[in-house]
Amino acid sequence: MNMLRGGHLALGITVGVLGTILVFFLLEMFSSILPSGNEYWAALIGALSGGAFSMLALTLEHQHNRAEIERLERLKNLTHAYSLFEHLGEIVSNVGFLRNHINICLEDATNRGVPFPIFAVLPIAGTFERTRVPHEAKSFLISQGQSELYNLIGNLDLQASGEFDAFERSQLDRARVLELAKLLRNKAGDWAIEVSPENEEEVSGRAFFLSEQIERQSKQLEALLKQSLKALHGAVSVIRSSGNSEFGFAIKDEYIQEFGKNIEEW
Numbered sequence: 001m002n003m004l005r006g007g008h009l010a011l012g013i014t015v016g017v018l019g020t021i022l023v024f025f026l027l028e029m030f031s032s033i034l035p036s037g038n039e040y041w042a043a044l045i046g047a048l049s050g051g052a053f054s055m056l057a058l059t060l061e062h063q064h065n066r067a068e069i070e071r072l073e074r075l076k077n078l079t080h081a082y083s084l085f086e087h088l089g090e091i092v093s094n095v096g097f098l099r100n101h102i103n104i105c106l107e108d109a110t111n112r113g114v115p116f117p118i119f120a121v122l123p124i125a126g127t128f129e130r131t132r133v134p135h136e137a138k139s140f141l142i143s144q145g146q147s148e149l150y151n152l153i154g155n156l157d158l159q160a161s162g163e164f165d166a167f168e169r170s171q172l173d174r175a176r177v178l179e180l181a182k183l184l185r186n187k188a189g190d191w192a193i194e195v196s197p198e199n200e201e202e203v204s205g206r207a208f209f210l211s212e213q214i215e216r217q218s219k220q221l222e223a224l225l226k227q228s229l230k231a232l233h234g235a236v237s238v239i240r241s242s243g244n245s246e247f248g249f250a251i252k253d254e255y256i257q258e259f260g261k262n263i264e265e266w
Contacts, residue, residue, distance in 0.1 A: 077242040080140035085235040085249075088153070090131040091160045092228045096256040098128070098167060099221035102214060114191040116207035118214050119183055123171045128164040133157045141238070149234040156231060159224055163217065170214055177206050229260045 102121060109120035133153060141150040181203045182194040195203045239247045251257045 074243045077140065077144070078239065078244060080137050081235065081239040081242045083134055084137040084140070085232065085239060087131050087133045087137070087157070088228060088232045088235050089249075090129060091133075091157060092225065092232050092251075092256065093253065094128050094131070095160050095163065095221055095225045095228055096253060096259065098124075098163065099218060099225055100255040102167075102218045102221065106215065106218065109191070112190050115193050116204075116211045118170070118174050118207055118210040119178070119193065120191065121170075121174070121214050123175075124167075127168070130161045130164065131157055144238070144242075146234075146238060149231065149238065152227065152234060153231050156224075156228060160228070163221055163224060166213075166217060170210055170217070173206070173210055177203055177210070225256070225259060226263075229256070229263055233263060 101124060105121040106117050108114075109117040112120070114120045133156065138150060138153065141147075141153075180195065180199040184192045184194055186192065193203070193207075236247060236249065251260065
């Protein structure tokens, strides 16, 4: 069935048979004026014409098969490129969300006079999706000579997962510290920490360490978000070069949109 796709082989065989019959018919018509040995000429010309038409059929079929292979190869490449874009988009979304959450909480800590910023960084409901960029998508980049984008992505997914793990651990540590202290908020919205004298040193030490840790994580998330956005834009270029030249996307998250508006300058 595959060999007859497009009708090339069937058409070539049909034309070859009809051509051979036509040659024999013409030889029969002009047999009176042809030299002796008509059977020899008929066999020779019939064989040559049949072979020529068969060769034409095989050539057409070969061209068709090659075009089909190229089409399937382009489709496979696009599938890998779309997969890369999808997974990088998930990383960008999750990293951007976490960094925005931490920054809002840290800003609130500054505005409200929270003694230790970690106390203002509130938990997030649920867990983050640990997205892994498929090995097939990375291998595809190598096969396409996209070494720069391959290196840019690197272990981006593992870095993102590590940041999510670090945030969740910091929230567990924060909860343990709050077991020794009481977090209060007055009518004006300002925060205060109430600690018994025997726990004051431990609470202060642990809260100070966690506050430094969460502020450092905010900077790490900023660098990771930049790297992820650059990789995402690189994936768009790969999709366009792989066959979908009209592909485009728009980031709807206002924070990520604002964050990445000067991406060309990074």
